[in-house]
Amino acid sequence: MKKIFLTIVAIATLFVSCKEEKKEVVNTPVKENxxxxxxxxxxxxxxxxxxxxxxxxxxxxxxxxxxxxxxxxxxxxxxxxxxxxxxxxxxxxxxxxxxxxxxxxxxxxxxxxxxxxxxxxFKNDLLMPINQMWTVNLTMGQLASGSSAQPFKSLTDYKNWLSRLEQYNTWLQSAETRMKQGIKEGYVLPASLIKKVIPQFEGLSNTKLDEHLFYSPIKKFPSDFSEEDKKKLTEEYASLLNEKLIPSFKSMYNFLKTDYLKAGLKESGISAIPNGKAYYDHAIKNYTTTNMTAKEIHELGLTEVARILAEMEKVKEEVGFKGTLKEFFNDVRENKKLMPYTTPKEIIDNFNAIHEKMKPQLEKLFGNKPKTPFVVKQTEKFREASASAEYNPGSLDGTRPGVFYTPIPDASKYNVFSDEALFLHEAIPGHHYQISLTQENQDLPDFRKTLWYSAYGEGWALYTENLGKELGLYTDPYQYFGMLGMEMHRAIRLVVDTGLHSMGWTREQAIQYSLDNEAESEASIISEIERYMANPGQALSYKIGQLKIRELRAKAKTALGDKFDIREFHNQVLETGCIPLALLENKIDNWISSQKQR
Structure with missing residues (x-):
């Protein structure tokens, strides 16, 4: 712990520039304006x-x-x-x-x-509107499934979706037009990413109508719909899909696999497109909410990778593995004892069991807990191949639960070694606590209930992975190694994201660096590196935010001594919702001062 604390203190100076935004508050009125x-x-x-x-x-x-x-x-x-x-x-x-x-x-x-x-x-979003992981076409696929946020409970709901699809069809056609313009101006995805998008549109182009993802709501009519209404809606959906949407999917598919793929960039980073360096500088500020430079972040990443490798060596020795750490990575990746399941349900049940195990300890760390319900689901098949585990928030009124989605392409090959840390991050007390408590906070204005600043949101989720031992988890050294592996994964991101987008690294170079320093499978690493390529800077937010929260906790504990209350510290961090890191630091500093005066 001493070594970790020293690392946190050493990086504190990197955030000094953010503090320039702090302002002294004087004569604060009691009554709201x-x-x-x-x-x-x-x-x-x-x-x-x-x-x-x-x-x-x-x-x-x-x-x-x-x-x-x-x-x-x-x-x-x-x-x-x-x-x-x-x-x-x-x-x-x-x-x-x-x-x-x-x-x-x-x-x-x-x-x-x-x-x-x-x-x-910047033109980037306009001229590269589609990628394999982040873009709005994938969101629409989620909604089309009929089991996401778009409701399908009434006739109005069904007609709303028809209207939205009409407009989405216009967007699809505009996307193809923009991408053609992008080819002319040099705004094109790397070819390796285009190859991942093509199958997504191939499936949407060639699937039979009654099996089509966007036909799903027709198979889920509420029981109170009349036969006449069902017949009319079925005809309207079939007409829209056959005459408009599927032709647009086919057009995009043909464009992607021909002209767009031919124009795909050989380079892996955003710096290869016009104004790419300036865009990456903006992306760093956007996602980290700091003024850190790519070089500073790269060096910080190298330091964190070295620190976590030393911790991993200790676990390797604890389990009695005699080979090198890299050989231990391979052993963990391929260890059949860590792949005990044959069905997706068993994997979902295991996550629910983790939740039950930690429940008694949550009271010790958290005074406030969300009312919004929570469920674990398998990621939908249409996007599972390219998806990572993720959390989708519940509705503001709490009627729709928060959902932890986990991709399970093949249950027999699913490795459980990081499941405890994954649950802490994506579910409880990570994103589900952080987002739900924000949405339920009646003292916050509505616009702050749905804001998302990745350094705060992902930083909190990564911070909670380190709470495992305090929550009664990580008793199995492999699960603790899984936590170190996930933290290493985020430390590596600082190195490879800046390497790809600022230092001329190739996709293959980034993949190899990851293989050399973590226990993720090669397929998972490839998917991750391509994720960073598609959304420059986003991957930096996790570790930057986590280190800031850990630094603030250490500062508060040192300053307050016996007055330090971990439940209240967590409440202070969570009660404001997503905010830039400089504002969070200012808030915690003020809280420390107020506690000292008691």
């Missing part, structure tokens, strides 16, 4: 209208029939003007006229506007 609260409400409403899909996932069904063409010039101009207008409106409010909570909201909203405006200055 009602005009400012109205501004926050209007901002939230405007953002939901700009992106109705976010409203749907939040459980707000008012815009379920809408799908704006995010790729159109008109939409871009409208979005840009929206954030400019609110930045100007925000400047009219002085800190001394706002409560402490409102001052936090002002700082968060200002950051939100600045990042959105900076993002709009």
């Amino acid at each position: 009602t005009a400012f609260n109205q501004l926050l409400k209007d901002y939230n409403e405007g953002k939901l209208k700009l992106n109705p899909l976010n409203a749907t996932f939040a459980g707000d069904n008012r815009f379920n029939d809408r799908f704006p063409n995010f790729l159109s010039d008109e939409y871009g101009q409208k979005s840009n003007q929206f954030f400019k207008d609110y930045k100007n409106k925000l400047a009219q409010f002085k800190n001394e006229d706002l409560t402490e909570s409102q001052q936090m909201s002002k700082a968060v909203l200002d950051w939100d506007c600045n990042i959105a405006l900076a993002q709009s200055s």
